[in-house]
Amino acid sequence: MARPSSIKGEQTRQRILASSLRLFARSGYAAVSMREIALDVGVGAGALYNHFTTKQHILMAIMEDHMRALLSAYPDSTKTNQSDAHIQLDAFVRFHISYHVALPDEVFLSYMELRALEPDNFKIIEALRRNYEAILKDILTLGVQQKQMACDDIHVSAMAILAMLTGITSWFRQQGRLTRHEIENIYVSLVMRSVAVPMAGQTLAQNNEQPAKTIPIKGKKAHV
Amino acid sequence: MARPSSIKGEQTRQRILASSLRLFARSGYAAVSMREIALDVGVGAGALYNHFTTKQHILMAIMEDHMRALLSAYPDSTKTNQSDAHIQLDAFVRFHISYHVALPDEVFLSYMELRALEPDNFKIIEALRRNYEAILKDILTLGVQQKQMACDDIHVSAMAILAMLTGITSWFRQQGRLTRHEIENIYVSLVMRSVAVPMAGQTLAQNNEQPAKTIPIKGKKAHV
Amino acid sequence: MARPSSIKGEQTRQRILASSLRLFARSGYAAVSMREIALDVGVGAGALYNHFTTKQHILMAIMEDHMRALLSAYPDSTKTNQSDAHIQLDAFVRFHISYHVALPDEVFLSYMELRALEPDNFKIIEALRRNYEAILKDILTLGVQQKQMACDDIHVSAMAILAMLTGITSWFRQQGRLTRHEIENIYVSLVMRSVAVPMAGQTLAQNNEQPAKTIPIKGKKAHV
Amino acid sequence: MARPSSIKGEQTRQRILASSLRLFARSGYAAVSMREIALDVGVGAGALYNHFTTKQHILMAIMEDHMRALLSAYPDSTKTNQSDAHIQLDAFVRFHISYHVALPDEVFLSYMELRALEPDNFKIIEALRRNYEAILKDILTLGVQQKQMACDDIHVSAMAILAMLTGITSWFRQQGRLTRHEIENIYVSLVMRSVAVPMAGQTLAQNNEQPAKTIPIKGKKAHV
DNA sequence: GATGAATGAGTCTTCATTCAT
């Protein structure tokens, strides 16, 4: 009932994936009906079931395809013999932005509709997602080891950076004020500084235990 | 038909809002039925309509309440006569994190279900949202004017920082490895460095036009 | 969602059961749609679900009600101090026929749609059915003990008699050529003779070419 | 479009009939889909339509084949010059049981799914069924004429006997406690006694409170 | 003769909403 083989069948399958991706991203998985998808594809609603056994299967196909493509698209820097953490991080940021800006629907969907996945499917996608996060964590770990980066907490920093990068798709528009390249540069800058080893005398935040009594700069008291 | 005034009625209204918030946040607006809400409240489905004319009205009430509360909770620094941008930013980050970590469902919902709002409602919430973003932009603008901060693009930086901060709720768990305070400190550090004025000789990213051939370390100008 | 309590609700529930019984009996459970039932009842299709959670629940309600009513309607002869097996059998046959002729749809349905029951429901109905069969078996057992009846095999005879009796509903029509009473008499006669102790010299079965050369007359027990 | 002639085609046709028979008998005509049949046959759903124009045609083919086979399998006793009614009845009972026990699915289906037949098809099968019933009625009529049998009502007795015999398939299992032969003997005994001419003084039915006070024994003809 | 993709009506069930009580 799924995975057609003929040329025509495969074409329909791809059109279903494309329509579903767009509609799910626009309105959310739960808010899109099979009829809407079929209408968008240009077939009867029943025809969808020649290609996917379930609405959930469509979602899963989109997400899994996306995550696998993302992972295999990343130009593994170990292969390129690049051992400098800064260079790796720069490359990662640019790769992430390019990829995510090029495929905003896939990214948005894969983030927003995790909760729509049935438990078994969720586990699969979560595992793939963690593989991707591991790439960044490895870079940060390397940078810290090389004393080229300062990280209070690798995990938290990685999540923060990814959230920041992925958030781009929520406001970036092709043809917008900034080109993808300008944005890449801005974010590389943001990210690099966020893990930069502070210069002597340049104190930043340091509030280990208690409500911030003192605030990093000039010792002034800060609200909280 | 809405906004009852009796004590019992007001209590039910609040229970409806609380149940809806939790359910909408967990499963998404479209995936939650009025019956589920009623069941969670402990009331018949029809009773909901004594308090809200529509499922959409419940969503709107939650979102609008949240945004107004967020805005009025921010301790406006102009009132506190605080004119230092760093201190303002530190305060903003801590405020944002505290508030968002304390009310993760409201935050998550207000971000995720914008698309579930009917156009007129969307406009209202968007306006409130922009008011909040403006707070951060004003701080960054001030910081740049004071030459205490370096920002390639105020708007982009604001969005990046907000995405980073708001992303916390997607992984933060009370009782987790890190306390809210530790996280605040880490993020203050991340944010501060991300807009830090680079030290002399500390060049960061600068990739105006081309795919990164070489990577910007050690003061070398890269990719131009 | 099931078992309404108000008067109107209970009335609708009964009308659903009545319509379903008739339609299921006429066309078979699988061939009757919820819409057909709703149309017959005179409500919208969705209203059925205020009274029964599932189509299967309707079937189960009909069958279980029927079997329990059948069992509690049987005038237990032990209570009436009737210890003569012939009289008990006479009474059983008349009871069975009256009851089954009076409720042909219930009987037919309970026999025909056993396969439409989900496993758990099937077990429940099967247990009730066996309780009923046990009544007849007990009578036959008693008759054999009292040497008033001859039975080659209690179980087989009971099944044969029940099949014979229940088969009436497949051709009996009120207002037909025979009254219910005439039929009762005919069947009492058939049944009584089928378990009658054969008279000396009265040869019955004749099996010419096959194994069983001699047939169980003369009180001899045959192959069991 | 139906009745292919090639060897392969004929084989598929037979496999369709066999699969349909089993599935219809198990779950009922209405509950079995063409896809299920195709799956069971090991063929695409569309292929069924090379052999039968309609699902109804499959059912009809099974039923008609069965009824015609049943009728032509009966070893007509007039051909065998057997004029004794007892011997004919013995033979009929054994034939009926053997045939029905050997082909339980066909028998069950032909009984259960009469209602699934469209009117014209129903008429055809009904006519064949009456031909078969006529065989038994003729035997009983002969027996009564020969004063070897006592029958209150030929039609009713015939239906009762057939119901009793046919009911066997609902509980008989190959490999069960009783062999087919033992069952044949038991039923021959039951049937023979049910139409046995009662001995003088052997009272049968006893109907205490109801109309028919006396029961038509002693060779009196009752209600015809 | 078979496939598999398609159709369009139909399946059971749930939806948001209404309203008499």
Add this chain to the structure above:
DNA sequence: GATGAATGAAGACTCATTCAT
């Protein structure tokens, strides 16, 4: 203010059937 029965449209999915390949 709440109930529970009702509606009518819509939900995901299956149906028998067709037909180009």
